[in-house]
Amino acid sequence: MIKSLLKSFFYRFGYSIHKVRPTGARAALEAEKVGGRLLPLIHAESPFAHFPLGEYGEDLAGWGSQSVAFDQLLAERKPQRIIEVGTWKGGSAIHMAEVSRRLGMEPEIICVDTWLGAVEFWTDQGDAERYGALRCRQGYPTVYYQFVANVLHRGCQEMITPFPQTSTIAALWFRRYGVTAELIYIDGSHEEDDVYADLVSYWDLVRAGGVLVGDDWNWDGVRLAATRFAREQGLQVVHLADKWYLEKGGV
Ligand SMILES: C[S@@+](CC[C@H](N)C(=O)[O-])C[C@H]1O[C@@H](n2cnc3c(N)ncnc32)[C@H](O)[C@@H]1O
Structure with a gap:
């Protein structure tokens, strides 16, 4: 009762639920208990256990996955935690792990990743790289299992934790658990409103001294959203090989 009265009071003065809800101090403690690893908090059982690997070959087809920008940023920033939004078959995540x-x-x-594809994956049934690679079974994509197989084929299961959710819900979860990361890679939807929403949600989760990295500067939606967000926040967009990034100060 008192809590909801307090909330209504704050809302009247323009505070959002993010500002009113206490940060996930208790939840963060839970993460500490599991050595800071989030996998046991997200999954009751390892998503890599009992997988029928023999049924899948390795297929790492993706976009911009092996960029030297990752090599340089990883060497420079030495992140302990990385969040990737948009994983597909795991190309970029596996490259970062290796x-x-x-x-x-x-x-x-x-x-x-929802592992359901972005809008451009559903607009051309003749596109084998996107629509075809969703590998729909009974009308529902199964590309997630190819991702799991790829992680196992490369022996990266100790480092990679899938979070099969929308970027919005995952960001809420991270916030609730007080999770931050030194490197966040945004490569989900490329529509302007979606990219802008991802930047707003994930910028707060970048640790001081960390970076938010993006792909596909040549996509109008990405470029417009990133430019607007950087201008509003007074940030400089830095270009590195085929990626762009925003740096969080404050160390
Ligand atoms: C361009 S692909 C990612 C490519 C990947 N980084 C690579 O190295 O190949 C974009 C991915 O974003 C996911 N995606 C799109 N919108 C999303 C959203 N709102 N939430 C979560 N995942 C999303 C799609 O399912 C798709 O797998």
Whole structure:
């Protein structure tokens, strides 16, 4: 009762639910208990257990997955936690895991994806790379299982944690658990409103001294959203190879 009165009071003065709800101090403690790893908080059982790997070959087809920008940023920033929004078959996540391993690091890479594709995956049934690769069964995509197989084929299951959710709901979960990351890679929807919403949701989750990295500067939606967001926040967009990034100050 008192709580809801307090909330109505704050709302009247323009505070959003994010500002009113206490940050996930207790939830963050839970993350601490599992060594800071989020996998046991997201999954009751490892998503890699009992997988019929023999039924799947390796197929890492993706876009911009092996960029040297990742190599450079990983070496520079040495992240302990990475959040990726938009994973598809796991190309970029597996590349980041392998580069990290070569650098002697073992960050947890949390992969947020619905594994249902973005809008452009559903607009051309002749597109084998997108619509075809969703591999619909009874009308529902099964590409997630190819991602799981790829992670296992490359032996990256200790570093990669799938989070099969929309970027919005996953961001709420991270916020509730007080989760932040040194590197956040945004490569989900490329529609302007969606990219802008992802930037708003995930910028707050970048730890001081960390970076928010984006793909596909050549997509109008990405470029317009990133430019608007950077201008509003007084940030500089930095271009590195085929990626762009925003740096969070404050260390
Ligand atoms: C361009 S692909 C990611 C490519 C990947 N990074 C690679 O290296 O190949 C975009 C992915 O974003 C996911 N996606 C699109 N909108 C999303 C949303 N709102 N929430 C979660 N995932 C989303 C799609 O399911 C798709 O797998």
